[in-house]
Amino acid sequence: MAIRLFITGGTFDKDYDEIHGRPYFHDTHIHEMLRLGRCRLEVAVRTLMMVDSLEMTAADRELILQNCRQAAEERIVITHGTDTMAETARVLGEAGLAKTIVLTGAMVPYAFGSSDGLFNLGSALSFVQALPHGVFLAMNGHHFTWDNVAKNRSGGFFERLR
Amino acid sequence: MAIRLFITGGTFDKDYDEIHGRPYFHDTHIHEMLRLGRCRLEVAVRTLMMVDSLEMTAADRELILQNCRQAAEERIVITHGTDTMAETARVLGEAGLAKTIVLTGAMVPYAFGSSDGLFNLGSALSFVQALPHGVFLAMNGHHFTWDNVAKNRSGGFFERLR
Amino acid sequence: MAIRLFITGGTFDKDYDEIHGRPYFHDTHIHEMLRLGRCRLEVAVRTLMMVDSLEMTAADRELILQNCRQAAEERIVITHGTDTMAETARVLGEAGLAKTIVLTGAMVPYAFGSSDGLFNLGSALSFVQALPHGVFLAMNGHHFTWDNVAKNRSGGFFERLR
């Protein structure tokens, strides 16, 4: 079962810029993470963008949707910043594609040691295989449908709206 | 959705004994791993045993089966050594309980840095929520049914029998 | 041989604030690092401040100097942000105390995984035992005297002035 994996950036893939003392985007860690997970799924990775999700535009979301629509694979995982993950999920969900799409991310960069990234990646790759068509978020061990999820910003986790 | 998590030991939970220079069992890392994964599932953890799966006896497997049968939860994850994980899955599978049971483990101890444990835990906790009743192994990103899986010992991964 | 260890903050001790997505000061990691190093030196730790060294004031430097002067110990290690480490070293050096004082820090926070912090701490604690009275920086495996060192900001390392 082939899986398409789209990279869009987010905390997941941030590195530490030791010259300027701040997080920044260097390159995706997804290949290292798949290797660490001894993952043997047939996963095709493509980086669409490398942005902080707070800076993601409507055009960026349209690009993600186009890529989901055109992907040959029926099962798609998208790594995404947590701040606007629910917003992108809404754009994808309203498009109603006949595919299973799972967005995931991380609260702490994978490169910073105490990250939830590897847990979330294992979770997203599993949900995408087992869930029916639809658009979902995989965070905190849960899966959420695109029309019933929000980030609790002060708590730093995701929850159902109702 | 409440999930029961049974600990049986395995590489997953080995530590390094720096006095004798070898891996050993100290205590489970599952609570730290759930915290790292920012997991917010309702998970009830119980340690059944702490053994290398090569030393697991028929009585041990019977004990695991009894605990699965008696658990109030319909969804159960079991951490287990990889060497005889498929054997324990067979015992559980043949019992035909009306529950979803997912076994998982790790090739490298969680405490040793480059472990697949966190990825596998995220994977197992997701599959157990999304799969129907049955007994499964979650390893290498895949899920396997209990009657169609074997560890490839020389390669260090799991594969279907047919 | 008792050693005094003063904490002043710096990259060394930064954590990642997962709610706001940026490095911040939480608490010092020095105790965990000494434990990790299996350090059995007699080290007395005291946190003087917890600041980014770019925000360190003349009054802060005066406070550090006072603490060095009043310390019962003849050997003192100071953890410090790298950006103005040389400046603080100059203040201490010009005071000409009859003590061995070694400043050290890190380019990457200890909590972020790929840090030079543990290496530098081992280095500073060793130099402070073996060097004569004076004020030194221990970075990049080297020791520098306070009046002959500068941070190469674009390169992210320390070097002699002449």
Place this chain on the structure above:
Amino acid sequence: MAIRLFITGGTFDKDYDEIHGRPYFHDTHIHEMLRLGRCRLEVAVRTLMMVDSLEMTAADRELILQNCRQAAEERIVITHGTDTMAETARVLGEAGLAKTIVLTGAMVPYAFGSSDGLFNLGSALSFVQALPHGVFLAMNGHHFTWDNVAKNRSGGFFERLR
């Protein structure tokens, strides 16, 4: 100041063999560790052997001594298993070379996450620059002279004999 670094194996450089579930020697981690420490010393690395120090023979120790004698550098660091580190130090110490030689090692493999290796490497590279001619062990933040040190095996640390 050029430093010679001889690798002889020991816990320091053990990896985890995930096929057989035990520590083993793969390749030295010293280059990665020097990089992590942002070390800018002029260090020339040479692997002499890759053995558990309990299996080190008199011939092995003779080989180490020959290499120390013939090295162009006056300052030498040797990574070594902790179990017989003091024994090798004695062989080197009795030879009375006009060099500064520092042996170090680790209680936990560098690759296993919670290692003292990076701390000890920083320590050894600093002591070797600052100490006079002689043979020393750098462990637990201390330096010991070759004729006054023993490993406390039950405690897992080094101490003076008198």
